[in-house]
Amino acid sequence: MLKKLQQKHITLIAGAALFAFSAGAMVSAPEIGKSLGQWLNLSQAQSDQLSAASQVKSAVFPLISQSPAERATKLAQIGQNGRSPDRERARYLLASDYIETKQGQKALELLTGLDKDYPVLAPYILLRQAQAQDLLGADGKASDLRQQVLKQYPQEAAVVKAKYLIAQPKLHDMAIAQFPSHPLTWEIIRKRLQENPNQPQLQLILAKYAYNQPGTVGVLDQLVKQSGLKPADWETIGTAYWENNQFTKAAAAYANAPKTARNLYRQARGLQVGGKDKAKAIAIYNQLVKQFPEAKETGLGWLRLAEMATNNKDALPYLDRVIAQFPEQASQALVKKAQIFQALKDEKSAQQAWQQLITQYGKSDEAAEYRWKIAQEKAKARDYVTAWKWARPIVTENPDSILAPRAGFWVGRWATKLGKDQEAKTAYEYVVSQFPQSYYAWRSANMLGLNVGDFNNVRQLQPEVVPHQRPVPTAGSDTFKELYLLGQDRDAWLQWETEYVNKQQPTVAEQFTEGLMRLARGENLSGINLISKLEDRETPEEQAEYQQLSQQITYWQARYPFPYLQTIEKWSAQRQLNPLLVTALMRQESRFEPKIKSVVGATGLMQVMPDTGKWIASKIKVDNKTIDLENPNDNIMLGTWYLNYTHERYDNNSMLAIASYNAGPGNVSRWLQTIPSQDQDEFVEAIPFDETRNYVRQVFGNYWNYLRLYNPEISNLVAKYSTQHPKLPGVGE
Incomplete structure (x- = not known):
């Protein structure tokens, strides 16, 4: 689950003109329609910044x-x-x-x-x-x-x-x-290194510009054996290792790098994460906080020292330093402080810490989590009025929290239990308008009676799907944009990588463009992750840029891409499954990576276990020797059969079928015996496996996003709600 869900009024630019354009209707009437800049609904200033190639019809x-x-x-x-x-x-x-x-x-x-x-x-x-x-x-x-x-x-x-x-x-x-940043240059370098590995300057070029390419970790392992490396070179090596999640190796490299706040923090953190030399990690954190007392990394350093303290009382002074000096990390420190006091049976001090969190850092994610914890406790005790009072501020005070749409939805549900039907309706409308990308927007839309499907009938729906046209990249030269929009992906990538030299600290526009380029190359997992992580930008300027970008349907369609559409539609039709539900499950299982494998051996787009694949093959009378789980067609053929099987087992209830796909039918059967199932939303919240509970919400959240982004009817509906700006009612209103 992503860290945040931003509050947005997302104008989906719905309607016949958009979808006709996306479907290619412009081919027969190229004079009709708007420029691409207008189509993207950009301001005039933004539109002027687009390349000439992107502005023409x-x-x-x-x-x-x-x-x-x-x-x-x-x-x-x-x-x-x-x-x-x-x-x-x-x-x-x-x-x-x-x-x-x-x-x-x-x-x-x-x-x-x-x-x-x-x-x-x-x-x-x-x-x-x-x-x-x-x-x-x-x-x-x-x-x-x-x-x-x-x-x-x-x-x-x-x-x-x-x-x-x-x-x-x-x-x-x-x-x-x-x-040096051109991919063909990297190929030249690799060939030279095969002939003579003892060329550190060539290895450093790969470390700096090609650190995210396959095989680079091996190059780094050879590079660190070279003599004569300078501190700046070690920083390059450490950063490359860090970006490849080689934290212990990164720590060793950063030890020889310039003593900056970032480098010291990463050196200590690498040792801590790698479980290597705890005493040395503590010493480096202490060096960080002493040498750079005001750096942003120092606040994190104090938190790490608290984590590594030998007992709870020893951690408290570190946490107090964070609370006093680093407001960005203070909410995390207060939560830890309250938990320590609770472990020490000092309820008075714990409550003081919780109160400080709410009063001084009420807009933090940690405050949202505390409010939601109390709201859940009150709802469990059937004190819905108090639950409402605790949940409602999350929606308005913590709109960036992942809990905001969840709290808004349950404010509506609890309003219904209190007999406040109009307040419930307003709450659902608020969630749809403010958090349209959330799973809870789908549940709210369902509560409002919209034609979006529910757990019992979503399997049978066959929504119209209109593929989108490639969006105009937000960064890069006219030449790159032209190549990309023409689908010349190899040359577009060569051109873009040459231009994209700011990989360590890309702008919002550059990171979005890099994500688009990875999607175009079929690197769907990393592309989706890059585009999704834009919401975590921290500076006000970057947040503003992200907010502006996220107003566009093109951003969300890139975040929810639609590869393998024809194959999905083919097998969904044969299994009588909703193709958007299949796509939603596939996105969650593999991020559309056909060769990906889990630690237990589940393989491919729909993460089919080899033994399960053999069993399905015997059921559908196919020779298992001819099946390749890394082949998209074979994997979707088997995965859709199993998804149909789980639906049939649970009377076509898609919530139970999706839960069973993740946790297995045995677990779901046990839950049905122990968890009241009359209210399916409450059943989802009560699933005892964290992974499966989140999985169900994520799959149906994916389904909802594919529905609102690629189906004209629902896209129009959501666009209408996004213009209404309803006000969330108070409990006494």
Whole structure:
């Protein structure tokens, strides 16, 4: 579960125009509709910042979701009769498709002279011409074209591709010196390191620019054996290890780095997390707090010293330092302090700490958690008035807390128990309008009688699904954006990585763009995580940028992408399952990574256990030897069969079916015997396994987001609620 859920008024820009555009209706009527800047609902200032490529109306961009065979005729028509620059886009995309299918002559006819008409992609057009000449066996002409790129575009990222392919050592040296962040430069470096591993300067380039690429940890392990490394080099190595979750190795590297607050904290934390030398970790934390008494890392350092104290009383002075000096961490320290006093049976001091948390840090996540704990206790005792009083402030005082939509929903439920139906309705409307991305927005929408499905019938629903067009990246050059919007993912990645040198401290726009690029490359887990983590930005400026970005449907569609749509729809139809429910479960299980494996061996998109796969194969009369759990089609075939099986076992109740998918039918059967099941929302909250309780909420939260983002009817409904701004009622109102 994500750390926070931000409060938002998300205008979903719903309606026929959006969904017709997304579906590709612009192809037949390119003059109709708004610019992409307007389509994204950006302010004029933001729209002005977009590249020229992203502002024009395009009949070509929607076609990238189609296969080359499907789009060939349309591209040919636009390439002959369309307006510029769509005419040039169509020619380039069609030529690229021809090259992929080894039709060099057809590609060359479209590409010849195109570099003059389409300057934003000119060097890439010349490189495509060279590819076409290679296909035709004209090696000399291909070489001449690559030399032309070297001469005419020496400062462009595309030149690295020419240098790489020409493969002259001098040109490779130039690529390393001029474009260290280009992925083809990394390939050049890796080849040189295979020939001679004793080249620390080349290894440092990979540590700095390619630390998130496969195999880099091995390079770091070799690099640390080199002599003559400088403190700044050790900082680069430590950071690369840290980003790869190699915390013990990071601590060793940071020990040789400059003594900054961050480096000292990470050195100590690496030792602490790795369980190595507790005394040394404490000594380094003490060095941190003494040498950098006001740094933000120092507040965390005091908290870590409290964690490592030998007994509870020894921790209290550290916590008091945090409370006195570091307001950002004070709420965490107060919670720990209250818990220590409770363990010491000092209830008076514990209550004083809790009261200080509520009065001085009432807007913190920790205050929300304390309020919710009390509200739950009161509700369990059927004191719904007091539960309401404790829960209501979470919604208004802690809107960024993950508990805010949950508290808002239960404020409505408790209002119903108190006979306050209008107050309940207002609470549900508030949750839908303020927290539309939450699982509890779905439950609230259901309580309001909206056509969103419930636990008993969601399986049978077949909502319309309208795929989205790629969003305009928020960072990067015009060249990169053009390549990305045309679906030229390999070249777009090469271009973007060359430009994206601020990887350690990216802007909000850069991190979102990096997430989009990873999604385009099929790196769905890391892409979704990067985009989701934008909500955790801390500075006011970054929070404002995130809030602005998160107003757009394109942000949420990137956070809830829709890969494997055709395969999901195919097997969902055969199993008579709601395809959005299947997608929701898949997102939770694997983040759409087809080769991912759990620690117990569950494999692929729907995390099918090998033994379960064999059992299902025997049921559906398929030879298990022909099944590959890492193959998306096979995995979805088996996973949807099992999801149908769990539904049939529980009379098509999707909540129980999803719980069973996670925890197994035996556990669910036991819970049905011990937990009252008349109220299904209360049943979910009472599931005794934390993992399964969160899993159920997350899967249905995913379902709701796919429904509101890709179904026109529900998108329109949510957009309407988001404009109403209802006020949450008080208990006595």
